[in-house]
Amino acid sequence: MSNRIFILGDRAVYAAFIIIVLALPLLVDDVFWLNRIAKYLVFGMLGLAIALSWGYAGILNLGQGLFFGLGAYMIAMSLKLQSYTSLQQGSDKPIPDFMLWNAEPGAPTDLCCITPGSWLWIPFQAQWFGMAMAVVVPVVFALIIGSTIFRLRVSGVYVAIITLALVLLARLLFIDLQPVTNGFNGLTDLGWLTIAGIEFDPFMVATYYIIAVSVCVVLLLSRWLISTRAGLILQSTRDDPNRSRYLGYDVASYQVFFFTVSAGIAGFAGMLFVIVSEFATPTYFDIAFSISMVVWAAVGGRSSLIGAALGAILINTIEASVSESEMFQQAWRLIIGIVFVLVVLYMPRGLAGLARDVLARVVALSQRTGGKDSQSSHTAAE
Amino acid sequence: MFEVLFIGLSLTSVLLLIALGLSITYGAMGVINMAHGELVMIGAYTAVLAGIHLGFNIFLSLPLAFVVAALVGLLIERVVIRRLYGRIIDTLLATWGVAIILQQLIRLEFGLTFFGISIEGLGPGLQNMRVPTFMMEPFDLMGLSIQPYRTFILCVTILLTALTWYLVYRTAIGVQVRAIMRNPQMAAACGIDVRRVSALTFAYGSGLAGVAGVLLAGFRTVMPDMGATVVVDGFLVVVVGGVGSLLGTILSSALLGQINGIVSVFSNDIIARAVVFGVVIAIILWRPRGLFSFKSR
Amino acid sequence: MKAALTIEGLEVDFGGFKAVDSMTTVIDDGELRVILGPNGAGKTTLMDLISGKTAATGGKVHLFGRDITNRPEHEIARAGVGRKFQIPSVFRDLSVLQNLEVAVSHEPRVFRNLRLGMSRADRKRIDEVIDLTGLGAVLDTLAGDLSHGQMQWLELGMLITQQSKVILLDEPTAGMTQGETSKTADIILRLKGTHTILVVEHDMAFVRKIAEKVTVMHLGKLLAEGPMQTIEADPAVRDAYLGSGGLH
Numbered sequence: 059m060s061n062r063i064f065i066l067g068d069r070a071v072y073a074a075f076i077i078i079v080l081a082l083p084l085l086v087d088d089v090f091w092l093n094r095i096a097k098y099l100v101f102g103m104l105g106l107a108i109a110l111s112w113g114y115a116g117i118l119n120l121g122q123g124l125f126f127g128l129g130a131y132m133i134a135m136s137l138k139l140q141s142y143t144s145l146q147q148g149s150d151k152p153i154p155d156f157m158l159w160n161a162e163p164g165a166p167t168d169l170c171c172i173t174p175g176s177w178l179w180i181p182f183q184a185q186w187f188g189m190a191m192a193v194v195v196p197v198v199f200a201l202i203i204g205s206t207i208f209r210l211r212v213s214g215v216y217v218a219i220i221t222l223a224l225v226l227l228a229r230l231l232f233i234d235l236q237p238v239t240n241g242f243n244g245l246t247d248l249g250w251l252t253i254a255g256i257e258f259d260p261f262m263v264a265t266y267y268i269i270a271v272s273v274c275v276v277l278l279l280s281r282w283l284i285s286t287r288a289g290l291i292l293q294s295t296r297d298d299p300n301r302s303r304y305l306g307y308d309v310a311s312y313q314v315f316f317f318t319v320s321a322g323i324a325g326f327a328g329m330l331f332v333i334v335s336e337f338a339t340p341t342y343f344d345i346a347f348s349i350s351m352v353v354w355a356a357v358g359g360r361s362s363l364i365g366a367a368l369g370a371i372l373i374n375t376i377e378a379s380v381s382e383s384e385m386f387q388q389a390w391r392l393i394i395g396i397v398f399v400l401v402v403l404y405m406p407r408g409l410a411g412l413a414r415d416v417l418a419r420v421v422a423l424s425q426r427t428g429g430k431d432s433q434s435s436h437t438a439a440e
Numbered sequence: 441m442f443e444v445l446f447i448g449l450s451l452t453s454v455l456l457l458i459a460l461g462l463s464i465t466y467g468a469m470g471v472i473n474m475a476h477g478e479l480v481m482i483g484a485y486t487a488v489l490a491g492i493h494l495g496f497n498i499f500l501s502l503p504l505a506f507v508v509a510a511l512v513g514l515l516i517e518r519v520v521i522r523r524l525y526g527r528i529i530d531t532l533l534a535t536w537g538v539a540i541i542l543q544q545l546i547r548l549e550f551g552l553t554f555f556g557i558s559i560e561g562l563g564p565g566l567q568n569m570r571v572p573t574f575m576m577e578p579f580d581l582m583g584l585s586i587q588p589y590r591t592f593i594l595c596v597t598i599l600l601t602a603l604t605w606y607l608v609y610r611t612a613i614g615v616q617v618r619a620i621m622r623n624p625q626m627a628a629a630c631g632i633d634v635r636r637v638s639a640l641t642f643a644y645g646s647g648l649a650g651v652a653g654v655l656l657a658g659f660r661t662v663m664p665d666m667g668a669t670v671v672v673d674g675f676l677v678v679v680v681g682g683v684g685s686l687l688g689t690i691l692s693s694a695l696l697g698q699i700n701g702i703v704s705v706f707s708n709d710i711i712a713r714a715v716v717f718g719v720v721i722a723i724i725l726w727r728p729r730g731l732f733s734f735k736s737r
Numbered sequence: 738m739k740a741a742l743t744i745e746g747l748e749v750d751f752g753g754f755k756a757v758d759s760m761t762t763v764i765d766d767g768e769l770r771v772i773l774g775p776n777g778a779g780k781t782t783l784m785d786l787i788s789g790k791t792a793a794t795g796g797k798v799h800l801f802g803r804d805i806t807n808r809p810e811h812e813i814a815r816a817g818v819g820r821k822f823q824i825p826s827v828f829r830d831l832s833v834l835q836n837l838e839v840a841v842s843h844e845p846r847v848f849r850n851l852r853l854g855m856s857r858a859d860r861k862r863i864d865e866v867i868d869l870t871g872l873g874a875v876l877d878t879l880a881g882d883l884s885h886g887q888m889q890w891l892e893l894g895m896l897i898t899q900q901s902k903v904i905l906l907d908e909p910t911a912g913m914t915q916g917e918t919s920k921t922a923d924i925i926l927r928l929k930g931t932h933t934i935l936v937v938e939h940d941m942a943f944v945r946k947i948a949e950k951v952t953v954m955h956l957g958k959l960l961a962e963g964p965m966q967t968i969e970a971d972p973a974v975r976d977a978y979l980g981s982g983g984l985h
Binding site: 285287291293294296298301303305308315 | 788790809810811812814815819820822826827828829830831835836838839840842844845846847848850851852853855877892895899
């Protein structure tokens with residue numbers, strides 16, 4: 059009985075989320091706000107990806123920014139080549155402006171060899187290639203990293219530290235490969251995404267819908283994934299990997315699969331973020347950013363996909379609302395710090411857990427007779 | 441070659457100072473303290489503030505920073521960490537929150553900014569600690585150019601390492617710390633006041649961070665987020681060395697410091713750090729428990 | 738009779754110490770075998786070797802004629818060996834029903850498990866197990882909230898759901914009350930014949946209730962093997978147990 063209420067409540071939250079996200083352009087007139095919200099929806103996707111690996115697989119990835127950043131750079135390369143800043147020299151062959159600045163005197167003005175490694179950009183002249191790579195590259199990296207880590211049965215804190223070190227490594231490499239990545243400054247002044255001749259200006263309702271629909275689809279797909287038996291087995295490996303092994307499951311392959319899915323989502327999110335924000339910089343590889351994602355997921359609820367997504371959206375929206383004055387912004391960061399400590403100490407299941415407990419209380423009150431409800435809540439049903 | 445080794449050696453000593461405190465808190469208590477870097481930062485600010493308002497020089501600032509950082513550490517232990525023993529990932533997350541809080545308190549001058557009050561030496565800007573001029577002028581010793589400040593750091597590091605070793609291996613409280621390291625439940629059953637010893641251990645580790653902060657302030661700009669980068673380096677040292685192994689921490693900071701120093705001579709700082717990260721990842725994969733370790737919590 | 742599990746000269750060397758040493762025994766299909774031995778005799782290590790938790794340094798383990806020595810744990814499990822641990826090992830944050838659902842899948846691979854719901858055959862098997870273990874009233878309870886006895890039965894139930902041909906039970910009644918022990922004995926007796934069962938147990942009352950053939954280990958080696966009565970009269974066994982006061 060009470061289980062059904064939880065499932066219904068869960069579905070209601072998903073439905074409400076999707077309806078609000080899709081109907082938002084009707085309510086918000088300001089395209090600048092719509093653009094901001096699109097960014098926060100992308101962050102919501104990142105929170106969801108963290109919940110998938112941390113909440114459901116027990117893999118705390120403190121380097122999720124690696125996959126986000128890779129996805130971002132891949133599409134940014136394509137969009138950079140479409141930008142007017144790449145055609146400034148009156149040539150019909152696009153060359154990113156920073157490559158011209160970085161080129162050795164006398165280097166041929168061609169993508170093949172203007173700077174060392176500039177040939178890597180050649181296939182990105184096709185926008186579809188950049189889009190595809192934004193997901194493929196993070197997925198391939200995650201497969202390699204995941205297979206190595208999980209086959210060696212590295213777990214817990216060590217996964218966190220390795221992923222942390224990896225994202226820092228990536229940050230340094232992207233900064234150091236100045237001739238290919240424009241170093242510290244990253245890729246800026248990007249062109250717009252163009253599909254079937256339509257240019258998607260980041261401040262356009264249609265662009266908002268690209269993000270909104272993507273987020274909803276990813277949310278539903280992830281929910282489906284964790285409701286499958288594979289999702290259940292994954293959760294079993296989180297609780298007791300040895301028991302899963304003795305039931306005949308190759309634990310590593312489940313961990314690698316979901317780690318990779320989570321990375322793919324992060325890469326996809328990176329691509330969407332570049333489409334609405336028009337830049338890609340090494341700050342995506344900052345530790346602070348990767349840990350922020352974990353903070354969002356923790357506040358929203360690490361073992362609830364939609365909770366984690368809402369946590370990310372909520373925190374960022376509030377942050378944007380208080381950011382008018384520098385002082386308030388600093389104070390907000392202080393509040394976030396305090397809230398985060400409190401959540402870890404007293405509310406490890408986050409807002410989603412709180413919502414469940416409240417619902418359980420309501421159900422118990424309305425039933426009066428049965429008192430076993432709060433116990434039997436299904437964490438897995440989300 | 442000596443020059444290269446000396447660069448590596450001074451990198452090593454800074455790394456070691458930072459890692460020493462972490463090694464104790466992580467090794468003895470199973471706490472990943474992401475706010476360790478902020479304790480370093482607090483040590484640095486203590487020196488800056490004491491210099492401006494009390495006229496302290498670096499020698500007076502060192503013990504003061506130790507005490508201040510230790511007290512802050514004690515507070516963190518009492519309020520946050522005490523509730524999280526045995527939940528290592530949660531300690532990492534909660535102390536990350538603590539780190540943000542500490543940074544913001546410095547930026548907002550403990551909230552005084554809201555009342556329009558400003559204290560010299562605090563706030564979001566950059567600060568500097570004055571180092572006595574005689575420590576900045578290199579002198580010649582047997583044909584080698586010696587930088588007094590770097591040598592001073594080295595000496596303090598050696599001194600503190602020796603002190604730590606003495607405390608851990610030669611005192612009654614050290615025995616208790618090591619007992620808790622191996623088996624906290626059994627230690628408690630043997631009548632050790634685990635809570636008190638843990639709190640003291642954490643305070644001591646925090647104090648070391650404060651000292652490291654003062655020394656760091658001598659050659660780096662002091663700013664609210666200066667701790668964020670050092671904490672990661674410290675952790676990598678501790679993990680590579682092996683949790684709970686003092687010797688491991690010393691050797692791994694030497695290893696990583698030297699790799700960093702040598703590679704940066706032949707290429708650049710960025711590549712050097714990248715190589716260090718690569719080596720660290722490889723070592724964790726090869727020996728997840730670190731180069732020198734015993735089985736613990 | 739067909740052999741389910743054949744152990745030939747199995748040994749493991751932990752840096753000079755042989756926890757299991759040239760152990761040889763054959764367990765027939767459908768047999769219930771109890772392994773006895775004083776502490777440190779190598780009983781649990783023997784189970785670790787069979788189930789792949791520890792790699793053997795010598796000897797062979799065959800499961801229905803197939804060599805499973807030193808295969809990865811999940812492959813050995815797939816081949817038909819189920820294992821119950823001394824400390825109950827269940828998925829604490831999943832419900833009882835979900836625990837059984839994890840156990841029921843015959844598909845080890847990720848992609849084959851990307852589907853919703855349970856087939857009718859799976860559901861039927863789970864229902865049988867629920868019936869056998871008497872967990873019907875707590876299906877929606879999180880496994881971590883079960884009583885100690887219920888947790889043990891759930892773990893046992895998962896092994897049955899998994900359709901293991903050979904079940905290894907490491908002290909299944911440890912920490913149980915008298916009533917719980919007797920229920921556990923009932924469950925095990927009902928499995929006799931359809932499953933091959935290997936039990937390590939200290940509780941002699943329980944052993945007498947379930948045992949047919951007994952293997953006694955001492956210092957990693959086979960000491961004696963035979964029906965319960967013969968074993969209890971064996972002087973070598975009495976000697977081995979002298980330190981712990983003999984079989985009682």
